[in-house]
Amino acid sequence: MMAGIEIGRALRSSITGCVVGCRVSQLDAPEFGGMVSIPLDDGSKIFGLITDIHIDDDGLVRQLVTAENISSEVIEDNRLNRNVPVEISVLFIGFEREGSYSHLLPPRPPLSLLAIYPCGDREIGGFTSAGRLGYLRHILRAVDLPVAEILAAHLRQAGAIQNKNGNGDWVEAATRELITLLRDDYATLNTVLGSLADTHLYLQGGSND
Amino acid sequence: MTENPGMEGKNIGYIVGGGLRESLRVRLTVDPQEVQEGAFVVVESGGWSFYGLVTDLALGATDPRFADEQSEERLPAELAKLLHGQTLYTTLEMLPALMMETGPEPGSPAYMEWANAHLGGDEKVLPVKTIPSHHAIARLARSSDIAQIFGAPGVEGNFVVGTTREQDLAVCVNLKKMIQRSAGIFGATGSGKSFLTRIVLAGLIHNDLASTLIFDMHNEYGWDDTASDTNTKVAGLRNKFGARVRIVGLGRDNTVRGQTPDFYLEIGEEDITPEDIELLSRTLNLRETTPTTLEALQQSFGKSWFHEFSQMKVGAVVEDENGKKVPAADSVAYWANQNGVNVAAAEGLRSKLSRVFNLPYVVSGQMENALQTIIADLSAGKHIVFSFGKHESDLDYLLVTNILTRRIRETWGKRVNEFRSNPGKVKEPRQLVVVVEEAHKLLNREMASQTTFSTIAREMRKYYVTLLVIDQRPSQIYDEVMSQLGTRISGWLGDEDDIHAVLSGLAGRDALRGMLAHLQPKEEVLMLGWGVPMPILLRTRRYDDEFWKELLGKETEKKSPEENLKTLGY
Numbered sequence: 001m002m003a004g005i006e007i008g009r010a011l012r013s014s015i016t017g018c019v020v021g022c023r024v025s026q027l028d029a030p031e032f033g034g035m036v037s038i039p040l041d042d043g044s045k046i047f048g049l050i051t052d053i054h055i056d057d058d059g060l061v062r063q064l065v066t067a068e069n070i071s072s073e074v075i076e077d078n079r080l081n082r083n084v085p086v087e088i089s090v091l092f093i094g095f096e097r098e099g100s101y102s103h104l105l106p107p108r109p110p111l112s113l114l115a116i117y118p119c120g121d122r123e124i125g126g127f128t129s130a131g132r133l134g135y136l137r138h139i140l141r142a143v144d145l146p147v148a149e150i151l152a153a154h155l156r157q158a159g160a161i162q163n164k165n166g167n168g169d170w171v172e173a174a175t176r177e178l179i180t181l182l183r184d185d186y187a188t189l190n191t192v193l194g195s196l197a198d199t200h201l202y203l204q205g206g207s208n209d
Numbered sequence: 210m211t212e213n214p215g216m217e218g219k220n221i222g223y224i225v226g227g228g229l230r231e232s233l234r235v236r237l238t239v240d241p242q243e244v245q246e247g248a249f250v251v252v253e254s255g256g257w258s259f260y261g262l263v264t265d266l267a268l269g270a271t272d273p274r275f276a277d278e279q280s281e282e283r284l285p286a287e288l289a290k291l292l293h294g295q296t297l298y299t300t301l302e303m304l305p306a307l308m309m310e311t312g313p314e315p316g317s318p319a320y321m322e323w324a325n326a327h328l329g330g331d332e333k334v335l336p337v338k339t340i341p342s343h344h345a346i347a348r349l350a351r352s353s354d355i356a357q358i359f360g361a362p363g364v365e366g367n368f369v370v371g372t373t374r375e376q377d378l379a380v381c382v383n384l385k386k387m388i389q390r391s392a393g394i395f396g397a398t399g400s401g402k403s404f405l406t407r408i409v410l411a412g413l414i415h416n417d418l419a420s421t422l423i424f425d426m427h428n429e430y431g432w433d434d435t436a437s438d439t440n441t442k443v444a445g446l447r448n449k450f451g452a453r454v455r456i457v458g459l460g461r462d463n464t465v466r467g468q469t470p471d472f473y474l475e476i477g478e479e480d481i482t483p484e485d486i487e488l489l490s491r492t493l494n495l496r497e498t499t500p501t502t503l504e505a506l507q508q509s510f511g512k513s514w515f516h517e518f519s520q521m522k523v524g525a526v527v528e529d530e531n532g533k534k535v536p537a538a539d540s541v542a543y544w545a546n547q548n549g550v551n552v553a554a555a556e557g558l559r560s561k562l563s564r565v566f567n568l569p570y571v572v573s574g575q576m577e578n579a580l581q582t583i584i585a586d587l588s589a590g591k592h593i594v595f596s597f598g599k600h601e602s603d604l605d606y607l608l609v610t611n612i613l614t615r616r617i618r619e620t621w622g623k624r625v626n627e628f629r630s631n632p633g634k635v636k637e638p639r640q641l642v643v644v645v646e647e648a649h650k651l652l653n654r655e656m657a658s659q660t661t662f663s664t665i666a667r668e669m670r671k672y673y674v675t676l677l678v679i680d681q682r683p684s685q686i687y688d689e690v691m692s693q694l695g696t697r698i699s700g701w702l703g704d705e706d707d708i709h710a711v712l713s714g715l716a717g718r719d720a721l722r723g724m725l726a727h728l729q730p731k732e733e734v735l736m737l738g739w740g741v742p743m744p745i746l747l748r749t750r751r752y753d754d755e756f757w758k759e760l761l762g763k764e765t766e767k768k769s770p771e772e773n774l775k776t777l778g779y
Contacts, residue, residue, distance in 0.1 A: 172291065179295040183271045193284055193292060202285035 004031065005029050006115045008088055010038065013109040016138070017048065017092050020116045021085030029159050033153020035119040035127070038090075038110045044097040046106045048129055048155055051145050052089035058082065091117070091142055091150075093135040101130035105138065121161050129156045129167065133177045140181055140188075144200060147188065151178065152195035159201055171201055216243070217376045222301065223344045232264055232302035232720055233340065235347045241266055247724055247746025248375050250303050254341030255321075258309050259746060260350075260358055261337075262744055264720040265302040272296065280490075280716050290368060291321060303347065305337040306743030307358060352378045358742050360759070368412040370405075370698075371747030374733065380747055384409070385418050387696045387740035391666045391676040395683045395711050396700025399438075401731040403429055404752040405698060406679050407446070409646065410592075413452055415760055417622040417653070419640035420587040422617065423594045424610045426601065426646045430467045431456045431594040446594060449757060457583060459609060460570030470596060472582060476568075477575035478515045481613055483507055485652040486562070488611055488659050492604050494560045494620040498554035504552045516573060518567040523556045531705045541697045564604060580613070584620050588639055599620035603650060610651065615661040616644055618674055625672045638673045648678035649685035657687035666693045683710040696740030702730040712737075 007029040008022030013183070018038070030036070030050050037074055038046040061078060064070055074180055095106040119127075127135075162170035176195060180187035196202065218709065221244055233252070237244065248263040270276035275296040281289040281698050310333070313319035334357065338484035350373065359369035361383040367381035390460060394409070396402045397461070407430065413419055421431050423446075426712040431454070432445040447454045449667035483503035483553035490499065506514040531671055536542035545555040583593055595613070597605055644661060657663040667689070680686065684706035692714040699711045708725045712718035715737060721744060728746075737744035750756055 059262075172225060172287075174289050175288065177294055183275075183296050186272050186274050193280075193288060197284050197288055202288045 001078035006117055007036070008085070008116050009113045010110050010116065011085070011087065011112065013112075013161055015092070015109055017051075018090050019109060020088040020090060022099055024079045024082060025102060026084060026086075029118055031153070031157075033150050035093075035154070035155060036116050036118050036123050037096075037123060038114055038116050040108075040110060040114070044095055044106075046092055046095045046110055048092045049139065049150060050088055051091045051142070051150055052087075054087040054089065056084050056087065058084045088116075088184070091138060091145070093138050095128070096123075101127050103131045103134035116184035121164070123161050124158055125161045125165050125167075127166075127168070128162065128174075133174055136174070136177055137181060140178075148191040152199045155196065156199045156201060212624045214324070216349055217378070218348055219243075220346050220348045220522050221250070222347045224254070224341050225300070225343065225345065225534050227302070227340070229337065229340060230637045232304045233259075233261065233302070235300040235301045236304055236326065237266075237301055240587055243267075244301060244349070245374060246727060249355065249373055249731075249745060250347050251300075251350050251354050252303070252305075252347045253311065253339045254343050254345035256312050257339070257341070258311050258354075260307040260309070260334075260354065261303040261305040261335060261748065262721075263301050264724065265277065267300050267302075268297070269300055270297050275327050287399050302720065303640050303715045304744070305340070305530070306717070307334050308337045308339070309334045309357070334489060338359050345432075347376055351379065352376075353686040356382055364763045366416075368416065368752065370408060370412075370733065370736065374746060374748050377748075379735075380745055382696070382736065382741060384416060387675075388413065388419050388640060388675055389670045390695030390739055391693060392696040392698075392738075393648070393680065393691075393694045393711075394681065394698045394742060395680055395702065395707070397704075397707075397730070398681050399703055400680050400681075400700030400702075400728075401732060401734075401749065402681070402700060402733070403442075404731075405470045405700070405734060405749055406644070407443075407752050408756065409677070409698075409757075410446060411449070411760060413642065414446065414453065414592055419591060419642045420590055421592045421644055422583075422587060423592070423644040424606070424646065425594050425596045426606055428465050428598065431596050432468055432471075434466070437577070441750065444696075444754075445756060446563050446592070449761065450592070453590075454699055455586055456596060457579070457595050459595070459600050459605065461598050463570075463596075465596040470598075474595070474613070475570045475572045475576055475585070476609060476612060478519070478571060479512045479575045480517045480616070481565075481571070482658060483514075485608060485612055486565070487609055488656055489565070491655065492607060493564065495561055496554065496557060498551060499547055499558055502550055502618075504556050505548045509544070510726045518559065518562070518762060521559060523559050541740070559777050565608065568600075568605070568608075570600065570609075580616055583613075584617060587617070587641055589778060590639060606647065607650060610645065610661050614665070617641070618645075618661050618665060618672065620748070621674050623671045640670075641674045643674060644676050644677045644679070646679045647677075647681045648680040650689045652686045656689055664689065669686040681707075683707050686710065688713065695737065696736070696738040698736045699728075699732050700734050701730045702726065705744075707721060715744075720730055 007026050008020040011019045011021045030048055030053060032053060034050050036048050036050060040046065064078060066072065092105055094101060094103040139147060155171060159171040178192060179189065182192060222235040222237040225236045244267065246263055249473050250261055250263055252259040280292055284292065300364050311687055312323040332531055336760050353380045353522050355373065360383060366383050366385055368384045368595045369379045370382050372379055380480065390568040394402050394406050397455045410421060430445065431447045434443040434445060447456055452495055456465060456470040458465055460475060463473060486503055487500060492502055505724050506518055510517040510627050519542060520539065523538055523541050525537035526534040527537045531534050541556045541559045542552045545552040566662065567637060586593060602763055621641060626649065628635045630636055631738060643665065651660050662676060665676050683691065684704065691710055697711055702708050702725045708722055710723065712721055724746060733750055734749055735746050735748060
């Protein structure tokens with residue numbers, strides 16, 4: 001994800017997460033499982049993971065779909081000039097205040113129309129190194145979310161940055177923590193491990209992309 | 210010497226459960242193959258060190274499906290390993306036996322206060338009375354732990370009998386304490402009992418802790434022998450200790466392994482009591498009328514009953530003045546009629562006792578000279594190996610060992626009473642250890658009340674005589690006698706009853722049961738009981754040239770004439 005570029009603004013939020021609206025043109029930036037930050041007015045930042053990117057239909061699109069021979073200009077125009085924003089669901093995993101990272105849920109949700117940004121390497125490295133991987137419990141607690149895929153995407157992103165920072169044990173530590181948290185939930189653990197296996201993080205000499 | 214220095218003191222896991230009555234449970238943090246049943250383990254917690262023995266290892270899983278499924282085939286190897294590390298585990302059971310206060314962490318503020326309170330005092334090892342906390346770290350023992358509990362090698366009184374299996378750390382036994390009560394060496398045939406007995410006897414003789422009277426049923430201990438399985442030479446006690454060890458043969462002209470004994474012993478007819486014959490009931494298939502007949506014989510003839518009975522004839526008749534056949538005056542029937550004894554019973558007994566009457570080493574009179582020589586030698590600190598030579602039957606063994614031991618014990622008893630009446634004037638009797646093989650033949654339920662051996666076992670050290678029993682069927686030894694045995698050293702046992710017998714009367718026996726069946730024959734023993742602070746599984750010392758070099762090493766240095774004479778037993 002390209003750091004620093006606004007990817008949308010908050011539509012609605014709670015303590016555990018929020019929904020961000022964005023234009024189609026902003027869709028290049030956010031990735032499923034990617035880590036994002038929401039700077040607050042008091043100088044603190046909320047961190048979250050993208051758990052869904054949702055493109056709803058509107059009345060015009062529903063009509064166009066049934067039409068014959070839709071021109072490319074019409075398609076392009078409808079994509080760019082939508083009435084209904086693309087919605088990005090974000091699960092909160094912690095926050096930063098006065099230079100210190102916390103893996104607890106933020107004390108207050110963000111207000112509407114606050115901007116959301118993808119996290120840079122420094123933020124990802126700093127947040128995931130702080131504490132003892134406690135933020136993973138927020139992901140595991142989520143209901144109706146593809147938890148295994150979220151974890152796989154997150155570990156792949158964070159693992160690459162940790163490796164670059166010389167912390168090659170991070171992926172193993174995170175995996176171990178996940179196993180500890182899930183060892184009484186056989187089905188979920190199996191699914192998570194299957195996803196992690198598909199990330200190629202554990203291939204012999206595997207790449208961490 | 211530590212064969213595997215990496216294992217000494219290595220942390221192996223942490224406490225997850227258990228208690229005093231059951232064993233403590235330890236979750237292993239190392240591969241299960243690094244720890245074996247019988248390992249000596251230490252747990253430190255709350256200012257105490259807890260010492261115990263591994264009695265079981267078991268596999269477990271947080272969910273049985275993790276154990277059932279071979280996830281290493283589904284997941285990358287590294288990931289599978291991480292998964293197994295968290296979901297599959299091994300728990301070991303540790304039987305806690307002893308504990309010792311070690312105080313607070315050195316360097317901590319509380320430590321100085323504790324150290325001052327314990328200044329100059331010896332650290333006391335206690336039977337375990339409490340338990341370590343959850344997650345206290347368990348580790349394998351260090352040499353310092355072994356030395357703390359069992360004594361350090363090289364210190365006087367400590368005799369190395371073997372080493373721990375994992376770390377090859379020397380384990381000592383205090384032989385002086387061991388012989389204060391009767392002891393037993395057990396193990397199935399071929400498990401190495403005789404070699405272990407030789408090691409213990411060598412230690413006793415070398416350290417001059419007691420005199421030993423060894424009933425050498427199979428002529429193994431005196432002279433050099435050859436191991437039946439490896440055909441290698443096995444050093445004899447006489448060959449190594451010289452004239453300190455005397456070989457006594459049973460009967461005149463009885464050689465032992467082709468060598469002539471120092472002197473021989475013959476049993477006098479007047480030494481044999483009716484009780485000695487009753488002891489042979491099963492061997493001679495005597496009837497229940499035997500005690501009555503024997504009582505009558507003793508009433509009639511006193512001390513010479515045996516000789517007189519041997520002279521009587523069965524079925525001898527004469528014709529009276531009427532021509533009627535009547536029992537002859539020298540017949541059994543005649544005597545029986547005269548004394549109101551059932552004739553058939555008496556004649557039957559006479560026939561069955563022919564085997565005893567015909568024993569070549571049973572002679573008229575008494576065995577005083579040889580017996581006095583034996584007693585004198587034992588009192589002077591020498592050791593007697595009583596070899597049966599060609600007389601290897603159960604009859605020979607039962608008859609001779611009981612008679613001889615009874616007479617020696619009587620002598621010792623008299624001396625002890627004299628000593629106790631005049632402690633200043635009379636010399637304290639020498640401790641005597643009577644070594645008995647095939648003990649179940651003498652100490653089974655039937656005979657236990659009749660033999661001198663059971664009396665000795667029950668008396669403990671009261672009369673300065675204790676037993677060292679060597680047996681492969683401890684289940685056949687009377688329970689009451691077994692319970693009197695202090696130290697027990699056992700090799701491999703396969704029979705459940707034998708295992709139960711060896712462990713009878715000891716705390717934690719259920720936990721130790723499996724261990725006896727898993728011992729490696731000829732290599733490993735379990736040592737437990739009164740003479741050792743806690744049960745311990747050992748790899749026994751090899752009885753070889755290296756053993757003798759270590760034991761007698763000092764004796765190869767040049768000695769003074771006085772020292773040489775002492776070595777020779779003068």
